[in-house]
Amino acid sequence: MCNTCGCNITSGNREFAYKPVNGMTAVSVLENLLARNDDQARHNRHHFDKHDLIAINVMSSPGAGKTALLEATIDALGNRYRIGVIEGDLETENDAIRIRAKGVPAYQIITGAACHLDAHMLHNALHEFPLEGLDILFIENVGNLVCPASFDLGQHRNVILLSVTEGDDKPAKYPVMFRAADAVILTKSDLLPMLDDFNPARAELNLRSLGSRVPLITLSARKSLDLGDWLDWLIGELVQKRGKLASDIPAQPVTDLRSISSNTRMRE
Secondary structure (H helix, E strand, O other): OOOOOOOOOOOOOHHHHOOOOOOOOHHHHHHHHHHHHHHHHHHHHHHHHHOOOEEEEEEOOOOOOHHHHHHHHHHHHOOOOOEEEEEEEOOOOHHHHHHHOOOOOEEEEEOOOOOOOOHHHHHHHHOOOOOOOOOEEEEEOOOOOOHHHHOOOOOOEEEEEEEOOOOOOHHHHOHHHHHOOOEEEEEOHHHHHHOOOOOHHHHHHHHHOOOOOOOEEEOEOOOOEOOHHHHHHHHHHHHHHHHHHHOOOOOOOOOOHHHHHHHHHHHO
8 A cells, every 4th residue: 555655545534544643653544544444345335235236346557448348348238237337536537428328327536646446435426326226336446556455445346457468467566456356357358469478378377376266357348259257257246245145144345455455565
């Protein structure tokens, strides 16, 4: 997480960061922010569960194809499932406009200087965004392979995109992010014939070297190629999540972002 640039402090949690507390060090202020974030994330998750939907946190570096994947998913499933999207970007509503053009409700969070979403920003957005009747809520996080992995939003699953234009070493370079994944999507696969320096097998080896056994799904959202495995995974997670709720089993996320981040820092 980024202490140098100050991205820990956002429009959502600023009141907790600057509330005077005698004797608080920078470390204890940070721990307070993260604890407050986790409390709010639990509240958000309970809110999602009450609406019987699955919330998917979509993360990647900028330009990996998050919005394109959501557009292709809406085209494929929009007639069967009610989908909503909350977008996170430092500026502009460009991505939300693209999603709304598909006939799907989308709410834009402008983070300003913050290079990630946090649970408080998401909670504030939920006051403006209708969840009634939704089956799937996608949360498109800010394009960044570092900070978003440290902040639980209340989501049920994390999906990480890796574009073939980025390099097959990204899981090794950004282990916290890829350890947080419940599924990894290898995007822009239609470009593989032109990119002889990207080796999908090497990308998978780097992912498995982190101890991850999550699905690695290769597709091209723009060309609508090989979407089947992604759609099957998504529908399967929704069915499984609703089955647990029907059995009164709490729908917890598969990964614990805080523990992953803390364990990685201890190893380093």
